[in-house]
Amino acid sequence: EYLSFLESQGGLPLGFKCGDAKGTFVPVEAPSMGALPIKATVVALDKPTDSWAAVFTRNKFPGAPIKVGRKRLADGGPLQALVINI
Secondary structure: EEEEEEEHHHOOOOOOOEEEEEEEEOOOOOOOOOOEEEEEEEEEEEEEEEEOOOOOOOOOOOOOHHHHHHHHHHHOOOEEEEEEOO
């Protein structure tokens, strides 16, 4: 549904692709909660780029995606895709 919305708003810039997916997961920390819904959007570039920046939460207990993203930013190097947990 998100991809349909994006397509209705106009085309993506050349070299960009976008997609979304829905699924479920069982949290390892709380399996009694059962399967929980998860949605993600992927924005991908045809070629990697060194021109990127990021903004992260200031939460005192950031999750693994934030820790990996901060390390990736500190290490530098090219980026070719974003995975956004919505």
